[in-house]
Amino acid sequence: MQLEEVAKALKELGHPTRLFIFKHLVKAGEQGLPVGELQKQLAIPASTLSHHIAALVSVGLVKQNRESRTLLCVSQYAVLEEIIAFFRDECCINSPEHRQDQRQELPS
Numbered sequence: 001m002q003l004e005e006v007a008k009a010l011k012e013l014g015h016p017t018r019l020f021i022f023k024h025l026v027k028a029g030e031q032g033l034p035v036g037e038l039q040k041q042l043a044i045p046a047s048t049l050s051h052h053i054a055a056l057v058s059v060g061l062v063k064q065n066r067e068s069r070t071l072l073c074v075s076q077y078a079v080l081e082e083i084i085a086f087f088r089d090e091c092c093i094n095s096p097e098h099r100q101d102q103r104q105e106l107p108s
Contacts (some may be wrong), residue, residue: 062075
């Protein structure tokens with residue numbers, strides 16, 4: 001995942017309502033949650049909730065699936081893992097300890 005993509009995703013998660021939504025979807029697991037359930041938990045108008053969900057969908061953090069008359073929101077764990085990997089992959093790469101480890105691995 002590129003810097004711009006991560007920045008956009010983190011920007012959307014920077015809003016408390018969207019972070020609440022995403023956290024609850026992550027906790028719900030692969031089956032997700034119905035939009036109505038999220039609306040009950042947040043006690044906000046449907047149009048406001050729709051706006052926040054659309055923002056999360058736009059950056060790939062959430063997918064919506066319709067099952068009969070129920071609209072489900074499902075967190076996209078692969079995207080979440082990519083965001084985490086973006087930070088983890090270069091964790092401590094500029095630390096003195098890491099540079100020393102790299103020098104020790106070089107062939108003589």
